[in-house]
């Protein structure tokens with residue numbers, strides 16, 4: 001696979017997360033509900049060691065609810081407190097707070113048993129780019145938190161956001177890059193918009209989405225574009241192109257425009273609820 005992050009950046013990100021981890025009692029890992037496995041970073045497991053974590057599957061409004069339910073069952077079986085949310089739903093955010101408070105409480109009780117004076121438990125949010133880290137931090141803080149620390153030359157002290165009396169959150173998230181040794185993982189992440197469109201050719205990503213939907217969500221394909229199957233991917237591009245006015249002079253289809261339409265439809269939820277991976 002041609003995609004490779006610059007190893008220096010990976011090492012720096014890992015170091016930064018490991019530093020911040022020392023400040024917290026537990027971690028809130030964010031993954032994308034449409035691809036909960038591909039949107040994790042296996043490195044987290046290594047640096048977390050014994051630190052407890054809970055998992056929040058973001059963007060559940062775009063994912064297939066039946067598949068999300070299976071993922072939640074799986075992670076809960078693994079002993080990881082997990083929840084799927086839509087960041088704009090207040091009751092979903094309240095449930096995150098409740099879960100975090102419970103996890104923090106366990107940790108505080110352990111400390112209390114060792115004779116440490118009780119204090120608010122502390123957590124940080126970790127996840128890959130674009131998964132929704134800032135959105136969730138702002139929702140938990142109930143206001144917009146400036147991300148000035150990310151700009152070069154701006155030094156910023158770590159700040160704690162008081163979410164509830166018993167629970168505080170670090171105001172900057174930990175960012176870890178996704179890891180893809182398998183080609184399919186790269187396409188899944190590109191489809192959901194985690195990898196920038198410049199990295200994998202968008203026509204290839206759109207073709208991946210159409211093929212995936214043909215095999216798993218043919219009725220959604222039919223609802224949006226009026227076909228549920230095809231023998232040749234070119235036919236699919238042509239049908240969508242004709243329908244949506246992506247014709248160039250001479251009557252040729254503009255494949256780039258068709259790809260933009262497919263990816264925008266998918267990421268904006270217009271293709272319906274689509275999940276790109278199932279638990280084994």
Ligand SMILES: Nc1nc2c(ncn2[C@@H]2O[C@H](COP(=O)(O)OP(=O)(O)OP(=O)(O)O)[C@@H](O)[C@H]2O)c(=O)[nH]1
Pocket residue numbers: 058059060061062085086087088127128129130131132133134135136175
């Ligand atoms: N549909 C949907 N969109 C969401 C949800 N949560 C976040 N988003 C959107 O996802 C996009 C990325 O969110 P951010 O909060 O900027 O993600 P981030 O992880 O902080 O991204 P980086 O700064 O790149 O690391 C934004 O357009 C959000 O509006 C959700 O639950 N549902």
